[in-house]
Structure formats: structure tokens, C-alpha cells
Amino acid sequence: MSVLDLSRDNSTAILTMNRPAxxxxxxxxxxxxxxELLPLIRDDASVRAVVLTGSAGHFCAGGDIRTIGISQDNTDVFEGRTRILAMHRWFDELVDLEKPVIAAxxxxxxxxxxxxxxxxxxxLASPQATFCAVFARIGYTPDLGGMYLLPRAVGLARAKELAFSARVVNAHEALALGIAQHVVEEGTVLNAALELAARFEHAPMGALGIVKSVMNRAFESDRGTIYRQEAMAQAICRESAFHKEATRRFLDKQPPLFQWPQEKP
Known part of the structure; x- marks a missing residue:
């Protein structure tokens, strides 16, 4: 396995971060x-969903301090800026990927x-999962989109508290804060993520991609802009092969192309 392993489970791409030591x-x-790998996933129409996970019982400890290094007197101040901007390019590919993405x-x-x-x-979090905006411990500020994504997940005041304190959040607090959507049983997080990903195998990928693209920008767009994007999106989807077949099935009282499984009580 490489430091980032790409594998498949039917129509699901699995990206496994693999530096266990x-x-x-x-x-x-x-x-x-x-x-390198995110554009391959983006352009592969056979990939219907993506699962992000880590090896050896951990997700990701953040940036490797040994590769970041400590600033020396002869280090140009703009080197750090260039490094972060380079990460943003592939990270935006992940954030904007028009396919469902699930973190295990x-x-x-x-x-x-x-x-x-x-x-x-x-x-999806295991009971052993812990989350931390750890940057303040080394005098850093959140990077890799953290100052954009964290306030949107937990709200501005809570995001500031987590960034200022650099404290550890356990799985159940992460669920309460909105960082995680589900806490699953011990030893099942990857299987649970794959099961969730498999639900999208017959989903209307074009429509879901537009929904993700618009919603990702909803907090910085005004109401009128979102309305116009909704109208354009609906006009496109109305002419799609998926919609036409789904409508035919509905009128003929046939099973739908895509239906979310009913949750067990």
C-alpha cells in the first residue's frame, strides 16, 4: 500500500491514509x-461515492511536523503561504467533488x-474517535480550510472556542456539536461508511452534484442568487434521462430508480 491507497468496493472509491507510524x-x-488521485475519482463515472478513512485505528493526525519544519532565520516568509495554497488546490477538489463523500x-x-x-x-465516528483543532498548541492557525468549514459545521462561537482552546472533542460531543452525523458501534465504522456509500449506487448523480455545488456556497450567497441557481438546476434536471425514466416509472407504478432504505426502528 502507498501512503494514500485507492481501492474499490463495487461503485465506491475508498481512499485510505496509510502512514500508521x-x-x-x-x-x-x-x-x-x-x-493525483482526486481528479481520477472525479472523472470516473463508475464511482458513485467516496469513503475517506485511515489505517491502523486512526483517521489523520494532521500535518506532519517533521515535514513542516521549524522556521529558520533564512526561511522566506512566503514559503509557508505557498505551501498552504498548494494544499488548497487539491483540498478544494475534495470539498467540491460532485459525489457523496463519507468520512469513516x-x-x-x-x-x-x-x-x-x-x-x-x-x-461517521467510532466510539474511539477524537477531534481537535490542535493548531494553537504550536502557535499555528487552522489551515486546510479549517477556518471555513468548522464554523459551518458547529457555528461561529463554538468554532472559536474549539480553535482557541485546542481541546479534544470525543465522538459523542462531536455528534452533539454537528461535526459527526453518526456514532457507530466499535469496530464497524468502515463497514458502516461502505453501507452508506452503497445507497448511492443508483442515485441521480447529476442532480446530487448540483445540490452539493449550490449548498456548499449557500452561506456566502444571497437568497436571490440561490433562487436563480435553483431555477437553472431544475431546468437541467427536468431534461435528464434519469428524471424522464423516474417519471415514467412513477406513472406506470413501477419501483423507483432511487429510494433511500427505510431506517430500522
């Missing part, structure tokens, strides 16, 4: 691998690892 911390090689979080999701989890549309 460093709790899957992001190094330069893993960042390059994200940049076991163990630590710290720093940039927290941001990678928040980039997903669904976050």
Missing part, C-alpha cells in the same frame, strides 16, 4: 497523492485531519 499524518508524499473516523482526526473529515458530506 505517524497516525496517518499528512506529509508531502500524501499531499501529492491526494492531488476512527482514532484521531486532528488539525488538517479534522479539516479532511469536515470536507466530507457525512462523518
Amino acid at each position: 505517524a497516525r496517518n499524518a499528512l506529509d508531502l508524499e500524501m499531499r501529492s497523492a491526494f492531488a 473516523v476512527d482514532g484521531v482526526a486532528y488539525g488538517a485531519g479534522l479539516s479532511i473529515a469536515l470536507a466530507a458530506d457525512f462523518v
Whole structure:
């Protein structure tokens, strides 16, 4: 396996961060691998959903301090800015990926690892999962989209508290805060994520992609802009092959193309 392993489970792509000795911390090689693999997933029509996970009982410990290094007197101040901007390019590919993305979080999701989890549309956590905006401990500010995604997940005041304190949040508090959507039984988080991903195998991918694209920008767009995007999206979807077949099935009283499984009581 590489530091970022791409595998398949039917129509689901699985990205596994694989640096177990460093709790899957992001190094330069893993960042390059994200940049290489995300466009492949984006352009593969056979991939209907994506699961993000980590090896050896952890999700991702954030940036690898050993590869970030400590600033020296002869280090140009703009080097750090260039490094972060380079990460944003592949990270935006993840955030904007027009396919359902599910984070299966076991163990630590710290720093940039927290941001990678928040980039997903669904976050499933094991009871051992812990989340931390750890940056203040080393005098850093949140990166990899953390200052954008965290307030949208938990609200502005709570995001400030988590960033200022750099405290650890356990799985059940993460659920209460809105970081995670589900806490699953011990040892089942990857299987639960794959089961959730499989529900999208027959989903209207074009329509869901538009929904994700518009909703990702809803907090910084005015109401009129969203209304216009809704109108354009509906006009496109109305002419899609999926909608026409789904409508025919409805009128003929046939089973729908896509139906979310009924949750067990």
C-alpha cells in the first residue's frame, strides 16, 4: 500500500491514509497523492461515492511536523503561504467533488485531519474517535480550510472556542456539536461508511452534484442568487434521462430508480 491507497468496493472509491507510524499524518508524499488521485475519482463515472478513512485505528493526525519544519532565520516568509495554497488546490477538489463523500473516523482526526473529515458530506465516528483543532498548541492557525468549514459545521462561537482552546472533542460531543452525523458501534465504522456509500449506487448523480455545488456556497450567497441557481438546476434536471425514466416509472407504478432504505426502528 502507498501512503494514500485507492481501492474499490463495487461503485465506491475508498481512499485510505496509510502512514500508521505517524497516525496517518499528512506529509508531502500524501499531499501529492491526494492531488493525483482526486481528479481520477472525479472523472470516473463508475464511482458513485467516496469513503475517506485511515489505517491502523486512526483517521489523520494532521500535518506532519517533521515535514513542516521549524522556521529558520533564512526561511522566506512566503514559503509557508505557498505551501498552504498548494494544499488548497487539491483540498478544494475534495470539498467540491460532485459525489457523496463519507468520512469513516476512527482514532484521531486532528488539525488538517479534522479539516479532511469536515470536507466530507457525512462523518461517521467510532466510539474511539477524537477531534481537535490542535493548531494553537504550536502557535499555528487552522489551515486546510479549517477556518471555513468548522464554523459551518458547529457555528461561529463554538468554532472559536474549539480553535482557541485546542481541546479534544470525543465522538459523542462531536455528534452533539454537528461535526459527526453518526456514532457507530466499535469496530464497524468502515463497514458502516461502505453501507452508506452503497445507497448511492443508483442515485441521480447529476442532480446530487448540483445540490452539493449550490449548498456548499449557500452561506456566502444571497437568497436571490440561490433562487436563480435553483431555477437553472431544475431546468437541467427536468431534461435528464434519469428524471424522464423516474417519471415514467412513477406513472406506470413501477419501483423507483432511487429510494433511500427505510431506517430500522
